[in-house]
Amino acid sequence: MRNALIEVFILGIALTGAPSRAQIDFTGEWAPIYHEDAPERGPGPELGDYLGFPLSEAGRLQADSWDAGRISVVSEYQCRPHASDYGIRGLGNLRISRVIDPATQDVVAFQSHMLAYDNERMIFLDGRPHPPENALHTFPGFSTGVWNGNMLTVTTTHLKTNYLQRNGIPRSDQATVTEHWTRHGDYLTIVAVIDDPVFLTEPLVRSTNWFLDPGQQIGVFGCETREEVPLPEGTVPHYLPGENPNLREFAERFGLPFEATRGGAETLYPEYRLRMGPYNPPEICEHYCACQGLFNCSLNFR
Amino acid sequence: MRRMLTAAMAGSLLAAGVVGAQEPSDAIQILPVQGNVYMLIGDGGNTLVQIGDDGFVAVDPQFEYNAPALIGAIRTLTDRPVRNVVVTHLHPDHLLGSAALIESGSGRVPAIPSIMAHENVLLRLAAMDSPPPVEVWPENTYFGRQRDFYMNGEAVILYHVPAAHTDGDSIVFFRKSDVIGTGDVFTPDRFPMIDIENGGSVEGYIDALNFILRLTVPARMQEGGTRVVPGHGRLSEEIEVVEYRNMLTIVRDRVQALIDDGLSLGEVVAARPARDYHAEYHGDREDWTTDMFVEAVYRSLSGE
Structure with a gap:
């Protein structure tokens, strides 16, 4: 009888404790795998490359x-x-640690640190609400997570205005990002769904992968602002509508119809190939031809 | 088109009379900003309140009708008396609650609390055909580049930014708390409201935003450091002012290029030179649409 009571007690702890505790542990040092979109993530995207982005008219014009x-x-x-x-x-070497409430031993948050810009981020798991609408926005945003089985679903709001790609494709401060974090052994996958009512007409979905690298030591990124170009105060470089001379470079270099490179939901899905017109890849690849990782991507081959 | 813009401006200026008949709102939201400064959000926009042993300073006390709620919110922060009420410009959503705040004063203070503003605010109010009650007129004005005083252990500096939103705009800098109140020179929830009838201009507006950027210093990786409280919209930092300045500069350049090409006002508006910012800055607001903004930029640049 006593053993049965103890078992019931332990089972009770297990059941009641489970929802608030991490079901999968993401802690550790994670190294990014650049097999997806390596040119964009390493050396940087081509100007005018909007492939795969369901851009609104506003998003396309700001990028142009x-x-x-x-x-x-x-x-x-x-x-x-x-x-x-x-x-x-980006340069996504990643460290994840747990924040544990000493009183309950619950994991109340995951904290991450990334190489690029020494980014710090918290993902709260303790059920706290998101801040009011007029509260400060930040670059990490405000993130809360809930468990769906072994998958952590993270909702992020209160983001500052930023970019979806480093060639001018904007992301507004009205966006909401939903991420699904899963771990399979030594691999971590994050699938992000970005809803931006300003610059996208439908959600942008992209996945990113890491592998566990316990020996990884993330360095200090560091950054200081300097005057780099002697121009009058308040100068904002931009192209007037229709006057950006660089937008066709990408299409011409890779033999794509210009329309296909302009983004938009209408170009996003496989059916578009049926009406895209002929694809005439260059006979000799001259740019980003052998991207197998981060650092060989910038080499040009003939 | 010009008539539409003027009507919108008049609507804004007369709004107090219209909304004054509404029930007072108790929806004042308090956000701690930094140091001694709080942001109180209500129907009239954002009020800054600095508190301390000396009393409290309020910037832009919103409408008369929501003054009781505003005072109630302030009383949850401090029981000290009012010392100064700063009005950043003459529009009623920033001005009309000032008298109620002054009258709410209690306790002995070394000086009679006063309403502070740039002199052009007073001059504009005095020149109105139907001005608001004299009780809300600023009697403590300045006409130079800046005015300062010391309160609650920190310097409070009012900077005049000429011909921006109006010709009487003040930027208020709480130096130790490192908080700037911008009035309507920075309103990230809407396009810049260039009140040309009251002396505003697009060039002055851009200059004012650049001036704010000279005051702001981020703490680390373009975050933290100086906090910026807009006249309307959410709590911000330097980078939000940068984005706003960039937008206004780009739209200014686009409109100027269209003017240089000989386009008329109607043709410039039809060209939609701010269309990529329409959703970002809520250009579907009834009181300040994207077209009204573009018209104001056009009129400011063309002098028409």
Whole structure:
């Protein structure tokens, strides 16, 4: 009888404790796998490459107006970090640790640190509400997580304005990001669904992968703002509508119809190939031809 | 088109009379900002309140009708008396609650509390055909580049930014708390409201935003550090002001290019030069649409 009571007690603890405790442990040092979208994530995307983005008219025009000189001339952009939704795509060496409530031993949050811009982020698991609408937005945003079986679903709001890709494709501060975190042995996968009512007409979905690397030592990123270009105060480099000379480069280099490179939901799905017109890849690849990882991507081959 | 913009401005200025008949709202939300400063959000926008042993300073006390709720909210923060009420410009959503706040004063203070503003606010109010009650007129004005005073252990500096939202705009800097109240020179929930009838201009507006950026210092990786409380919209930092300045500069350049090409006001509006910012800055607001904003930029640049 006594043993039965103890078993019931232990079972009770297990059942009542489970919902608030992490069911999968994500802690550790994680190294990014660049097998997806390596050119974009390493050396940087081509100007005018909007492939795969369900851009709204507003998103496309802001991207078209982008002048890469802005990240140098506008000094406040020099140390502007990746927001958490883009951060996992960038130089994404990642450390995850648990925050444990000493009184209950519950895991109340995951804390992450990433190499790029020394990004710190908290994902709260304790059921706290998101801040009010007029509260401060941040680059990590405000993230809460709930368990769906062994998958952690993370909802992030209160993001500062940032970018979906580093060629000027914007992401607004009205976006909500839903991430699904799963771990399979030594592999971590995060599938992010970005809803941006301003710059996207439908959610953008992308996945990113890491492998466990216990010996990894993340360095200090560091950043200081400097005057880099002697231009008048308040100069904002941009192209007037219709005057950006760089937008066709990508299409011409890879033999794609210009329309296909403009993004938009209508170009997003496989059916588009039926009406895209002929694809005429260049006979000799001259750019980003042998991307097998991060650092060989910038090599040009003939 | 010009008539539409003027009507919108008049609507804004007369709004107090219209909404004054409504039931007072008790929906004042309090957000701690930093140091001694709080942001109180209500129907009239954002009020800054700095508290301490000396008393409290309030910036932009919203409408008259929600003053009781505003005072009630302040009393949850401090029981000290009012010392100064700063009004960043003459629009009623920033001005009309000031008299009620002054009258709410209690306790002995070394100086009679006063309503502070740039002199152009007073001059504009005095020139109105139907001005608001004199009790809300600022009697403690300045006409130079700046005015400062010391309260609750920190310097409070009012900077005049000429010909921006109006010609009487003040930026309020709480130096130790490292908080800036911008009034309507920065309103991230809407396009810049360039009140040309009251001396505003697009160039002055951009200059004012650049001036704010000279004051702000982020703590680390473009976050933290100086906090910026807009006249309307959410609590911000330097980078939000950068984005806003960038947008206004880009739209200014686009409209100027269209003017240089010889387009008329109607043609410029039809070209939709701010269409990529329409959703971001809620250009479907009834009181300040994207087209009204573009028209104001056009008129400011063309002088028409």
